Amino acid sequence: MELVIGTKAWSSWSMRPWLALKRTGAPFTETVVELRRGAQSEAEILPHSPSGLVPALKDGDLVVWDSLAICERLAERFPGLWPKDAAARAQARAAAAEMHSGFGSLRGECPMDLAAEPRAVDLSEATHKDIRRIVALWSGLLAHHGGPFLAGDWSIADAFFTPVATRFRTYGVKLSDFGDAGPCGEYAERLLETPEFKAWEAGG
Missing domain, CATH: 1.20.1050.10 (Glutathione S-transferase Yfyf (Class Pi); Chain A, domain 2)
Incomplete structure (x- = not known):
């Protein structure tokens, strides 16, 4: 799996699925795009994310964008990220x-x-x-x-x-x-x- 994220100091939306994925203990590749560079940042994100926004998860041939959608995908693959009850x-x-x-x-x-x-x-x-x-x-x-x-x-x-x-x-x-x-x-x-x-x- 590869998780494409934005600058760690600023990208709260990237942090959320990163924390969840890290919690699973599963190996993953991290790709960081520097944010706040206008069109240049967007141009670097677009090959990874159809929305032009970070984060994006690459899971085999599947690409999932949006923090909550990524977390739901992770929860499907790695039980325990949501409560059992x-x-x-x-x-x-x-x-x-x-x-x-x-x-x-x-x-x-x-x-x-x-x-x-x-x-x-x-x-x-x-x-x-x-x-x-x-x-x-x-x-x-x-x-x-x-x-x-x-x-x-x-x-x-x-x-x-x-x-x-x-x-x-x-x-x-x-x-x-x-x-x-x-x-x-x-x-x-x-x-x-x-x-x-x-x-x-x-x-x-």
Whole structure:
């Protein structure tokens, strides 16, 4: 398998399936395209991805693009990336899907940048609303499933929220200011301590 990804410091969408694939322990080739070069970046991505976007997974003759679709393909090939329990699996999928389609203000105001020095920034009310929703989502799932991850054991849902944890770190977001009584902050720290994220942050 080959996973085509963007610059590791910036590409949160690339990180998500990379973490899931790394979790499986399966061997894979990593191809990194440098982003933020306009047409040149797109020209280098297009031979790998019909959407012109990263990430893309090459699995034999099959090409799968889009982070969530790639993760679903991996889950089909490597059982264990979603919870075994059907109800927990449904909730984990809902959480991942909400991250995939939502929180646009947070993503826009706080782009992932692993190379940036941590700093506090002023955020809009729309971003505050996104953070409050994330705290509510995390709190509910952690309480319901008992942790240590959103649906108990680590799953694709946690891969989808790991870039969010990096944003909170980079932009000095204190989750206690948004209703967290402690578990969400601990969970965010836990995401950044997984071997998979440590490997990504170190360059693979």
